[in-house]
Amino acid sequence: MSNDAPRVLGTAAHVARLLGGDSSVHSLYGPEGSPVYHFLTRYDEADAEAMLEIAEGKKGTLLELACGSGRLTFPFLENGFDAVGLDMSPHMLSLFAERLEEEKEDGTDYSDRVSTVQGDMTSFSLDRTFDFITLGANAVSYLGPDQRASLFASVREHLAADGRFLMTLIEFPGIEKRTEPFETQAIVATGADADIPMLLTLLDFVDPVESLRSSNFLAQRVEDGAIVDAKIFTALSHVLPAAPLRAEIEAAGMRVLQQHEVISQFQIQASFAITPKIYLLEAGL
Incomplete structure (x- = not known):
């Protein structure tokens, strides 16, 4: 891999070389990877449901950091919140806008209660505070220590006095006792009638020594029953314990x-x- 290519670890690195090297590897959050990420996460609302349990009976304002296509924002909108979604990726924000249009076509217009901002979650200034600030999908694991410090400082500046910061993370219990990498492989297929029919193979590699996780999806695009293209969409993150x-x-x-x-x-x-655990941290001022 070149220095400019996303770093891929484990079996996915061998598959990338087989497919031609750097040209086959793309960011999971880039122009081609964003629809794949959207497909994989759109209907996983477990953390949204947990967050809404904490917000039960309350109405107010939401800021979703690393909002992507609005996986957390839309459930809060459905429960009467006004919302702002912030994300660095224009490709993910484009999917957010498409989902707004889909909701409007289905009879629900949120356009007067939601806006999006293209920005960096580690350093932002919106000149207002929010009742709830959320960061889902283990997004904190993509940040280094200095970036996390800046993120949490920015969150504090934007959190209302009685507000809540809700952040999800994935922890691998007992990983500190391991010295050998381990890998998960699984297959997910879209429906044949999907917008982009694909066979997706998860190649998820964890290195406990480097405390790195390489999440890779080998996407094989299908047309008329035949595979016509193959790419790897990847994201490299830190393995971060909750404490x-x-x-x-x-x-x-x-x-x-x-x-x-x-x-x-x-x-x-x-x-x-190691069976991962998902945690939701609830914080306030």
């Missing part, structure tokens, strides 16, 4: 009020050497 993240949030001037476990029906568990 130091709680400490970092506290260091930024917020209080961690509770740690909730989230159970997702979409979570692939059977072939993990």
Whole structure:
């Protein structure tokens, strides 16, 4: 791989070489990978449901950081919140806009209660505060220590006095005792009538020594029953235990009020050497 290509680890690196190297590897959040990510995550609402349980009976304002196509924003809109979605990727924000139009065509117009901002979640200034600020999909794991410190400082500046910061993360219990990498492989197929029919193979590699996770999807596009194209969409993240993240949030001037476990029906568990756990951290001022 060149220095400019996304870093791919494990079996996916061997597959990439087989497919021709750098040209076959793309960011999961880029122009081609964004629809794949959207397909994989759109209907996984486990963390949204857990967040809405905390917000039960409340109405107010939401800021979704790393909002993508609005996986968390739309459930909050459905429950009467006004919302702002912030994301660095214009491709993901384009999918957000498409979903708004889909909702309008289905009879629900949220356009007067939601807006989007293209920006960096580690450093943003919106000149207002929010009742709820959310960060889902383990997005915090893509950040280094300095970036996380800046993120949490920005969240504190934008959180209302009685507001809540809700952040999900994935933890691999006992990973600190392991020295050998482990990998999960699973296959997900779209429907034959999907906008982009694909056979997706998950190649998820975890290196406990480097504390890195390489999440890769080998996407084989299908036309008329035949595979016509193959690409790898990848994302490299840190493996972050909950305890130091709680400490970092506290260091930024917020209080961690509770740690909730989230159970997702979409979570692939059977072939993990260590079964991951999803946690929701609830913090306030």
